[in-house]
Amino acid sequence: MPRYAQLVMGPAGSGKSTYCSTMVQHCEALGRAVQVVNLDPAAELFSYPVMADIRELIEVDDVMEDESLRFGPNGGLVFCMEYFANNFNWLEESLGHVEDDYILFDCPGQIELYTHLPVMKQLVEQLQQWEFRVCGVFLVDSQFMVESFKFISGILAALSAMISLEIPQINIMTKMDLLSKKAKKEIEKYLDPDMYSMIEDSTNILKSKRFKKLTKSICGLIDDYGMVRFLPFDRSDEESINIVLQHIDFTIQYGEDLEFKEPKEYEEDKSALVDEYFQDRVDE
Numbered sequence: 001m002p003r004y005a006q007l008v009m010g011p012a013g014s015g016k017s018t019y020c021s022t023m024v025q026h027c028e029a030l031g032r033a034v035q036v037v038n039l040d041p042a043a044e045l046f047s048y049p050v051m052a053d054i055r056e057l058i059e060v061d062d063v064m065e066d067e068s069l070r071f072g073p074n075g076g077l078v079f080c081m082e083y084f085a086n087n088f089n090w091l092e093e094s095l096g097h098v099e100d101d102y103i104l105f106d107c108p109g110q111i112e113l114y115t116h117l118p119v120m121k122q123l124v125e126q127l128q129q130w131e132f133r134v135c136g137v138f139l140v141d142s143q144f145m146v147e148s149f150k151f152i153s154g155i156l157a158a159l160s161a162m163i164s165l166e167i168p169q170i171n172i173m174t175k176m177d178l179l180s181k182k183a184k185k186e187i188e189k190y191l192d193p194d195m196y197s198m199i200e201d202s203t204n205i206l207k208s209k210r211f212k213k214l215t216k217s218i219c220g221l222i223d224d225y226g227m228v229r230f231l232p233f234d235r236s237d238e239e240s241i242n243i244v245l246q247h248i249d250f251t252i253q254y255g256e257d258l259e260f261k262e263p264k265e266y267e268e269d270k271s272a273l274v275d276e277y278f279q280d281r282v283d284e
């Protein structure tokens, strides 16, 4: 029997821990048991019950205070994560061997973990060996995404995690509840972006020809992948939480009796749900 995991990633402050607690509450209401593992060795408080906490293994403060190591906060975190990668048996013991379990991993926000450091990839491979089907959930704060420049850098961060981890990934725009009606309308075009119109938007601001050319190439690259879409996540809206959960469940084929659906049909279905979400917001 498979086990299911969401690897909740994203830049610092993008809403990972809030996403985890919102998802746990949502699943509880649906009668589904979902548990959370904190993998942030610098975390101070979180509002969900943890089934395992990396700080039981190692804490950033201890590493920083160690006279022989003398790390700052970021170097300290990297040290902790490498230590974690060498001690996956701690995680194995904490998780136990429960069939069919569904676990959210609340990851740290340092972006280097998803670009060039091997630890997250090692974690994914280890989880797969323990029969987990793993879905990457990459969060980006919608507050930073209302301009095409910021959007392009957010997309590159998501893409880089997608490429380095080689697992299916759902990208999410968080904190939608903080956007004004106008900004919500504005952000709609970023959810399923047409990179070619984005090129126009962003290159108009640029004076240097070389940067224009570079931006065009980057947008072309993103478009070639054709895989970067975002789902809106509004923690105050059950429907939006449900749409995100359904996407992830489908990705990891959660549930034994899940009927197989053609991916294309599914995509159309889900786009309709997202459109409905925005329609409801406009109607309000």
Ligand SMILES: Nc1nc2c(ncn2[C@@H]2O[C@H](COP(=O)(O)OP(=O)(O)OP(=O)(O)O)[C@@H](O)[C@H]2O)c(=O)[nH]1
Pocket: 010, 011, 012, 013, 014, 015, 016, 017, 018, 019, 040, 107, 108, 109, 174, 175, 176, 177, 178, 233, 234, 235
């Ligand atoms: N209004 C609103 N605030 C949010 C939402 N998600 C997160 N926040 C706020 O944003 C701040 C950061 O949220 P966290 O969930 O701690 O973000 P994080 O990604 O876990 O942060 P790090 O672990 O430090 O990288 C907190 O003050 C949250 O209350 C949301 O959907 N809506």
Ligand SMILES: [Mg+2]
Pocket: 016, 017, 018, 040, 043, 106
């Ligand atoms: Mg957090």
